[in-house]
Structure formats: structure tokens, C-alpha cells
Amino acid sequence: MAGVSVRYGSPKQPVTALEGVDLRIRAGEFAVLVGPSGCGKTSLLRVVAGFERPASGRARVRGALPRPGAGAGVVFQQPRLFPWRTVGGNLAFALARAGVPRADRPARIAGLLERVGLAETAGRRTWELSGGQQQRVALARALAAEPELLLMDEPFAALDALTRERLQEEVRALAGRLGTTVLFVTHSAEEAVLLGSRVLVMAAGPGRVVAELPVGLAREPDTDVSALRASPEFARLRGRLAGIMRG
Known part of the structure; x- marks a missing residue:
């Protein structure tokens, strides 16, 4: 997407959810969006899914206008x-x-x-x-x-900690096996670092991408995720991302 803006409300009192967002997701990438509530993460996901039309700018998925059900699978929080x-x-x-x-x-x-x-x-x-x-x-x-593209909007947020960890590991391994491109929304720095090959940090007022963090952790389907969680590199990346998110 290039220069994408999303606005809600009336023309006289518009609320800008996204402003001038430029974003490119590479094929096979597991990209994660993080940021505070109200920064436009879900709005951005909805644009990619074809559920929202931007007020300005251009959004394309494999060169075509996004349309609901057109080659993208969506998993919601519920x-x-x-x-x-x-x-x-x-x-x-x-x-x-x-x-x-x-x-x-x-x-x-x-x-x-x-x-x-x-x-x-x-x-x-x-x-x-x-x-x-x-x-x-x-x-x-x-x-x-x-689908070639999987969109996931905080799918594990309402789950207990143990179930959440198990599903994180399963989704991570599944994406690796299938080579699916994933765009995943979360509030959690730990979840973002564990899952993502690249983390995009958003800020509000209005919503925009302000930083990105490449994650070079092992991504093979048979990776020992428990050992990965306990590794110094995981702790370093999680701390670095948390610091970026705090601003």
C-alpha cells in the first residue's frame, strides 16, 4: 500500500484512523503489526482484506484491488x-x-x-x-x-496463557511449512517477536507506521520454541521492541 489514509465519521467531523501509510509485505513473510489501542492496526488489516476502502492512497494485493475472500483468509479475535x-x-x-x-x-x-x-x-x-x-x-x-495471504487480528487475545502459547507455536510452525504470507495484529511485544520475521510498530494520532524491527530468529517448522523463548537473543529483541513501543 502507498499513502493509505482511512477516515470514519461525518465529513464535518472526520476521525482519521490511518494517515499516509506506506507498507509492503513480501511473499512468504510473517509480518506483525504492534501498537497501542486506537492506532489503526485493525483498520489497516481491514483495508488489506478488502473490508475497507481507503479515503486516499492505493492498496493492492498481488497487484489487484483487495476484495473480501479474494485469496486471503481472515482470523478474527473471536x-x-x-x-x-x-x-x-x-x-x-x-x-x-x-x-x-x-x-x-x-x-x-x-x-x-x-x-x-x-x-x-x-x-x-x-x-x-x-x-x-x-x-x-x-x-x-x-x-x-x-490462501496465499493470512490475516490475523489478535486471534489469541481472549485465550488463557497456556492455550495462547500453544497456538502461537502451532501458527508459527504452520506458516513455515506452508510458506503462507501472514499479517498478524497484536499488542504484545513477546508475541510479536516470537511470531514475526518483521515487526512493524504503529503510533496513533493519526495511525501510521513509525518503526520496524527485523527478527532473525530461527523459523524452521521443527524449531524448539521453548528454547527459543528462553534464549538471550529473544530477550534482547523483546526488550528492544518494548522500548520502541514505549517511544
């Missing part, structure tokens, strides 16, 4: 599953929207659930699952169309 459908039914809906033939859907559903560690749950109701399991289903649904 799972937003269909409670009247089973786990498999939620995934079947996403596969149907992606044009997958009906005969191919059962195998694809089994593969998606295996990928997120929820094998044998296709017949269960979503309300029978824990919060962490529901968020895994939401991730599987976002991956159903095999």
Missing part, C-alpha cells in the same frame, strides 16, 4: 463460527465458497482438522469445544481455500 453447524459443517461452508467439489470436501475437512490438531472432531458442535479449540477451527476455516 472465532465467529456458525453455532448451528458442526465443526465439519463450518469447514464445508468455507470449502463450498472456495469452489471445492462436494465429493472432495470430506477428505479436505479431515486434512484441515489434522493440520490444526483437531482430528476426529468434524462431527462435534462448535459449542462443545473449548475457546482454544474453536480458534483452531477458525484457523482451519481460514486455510480452507489455501
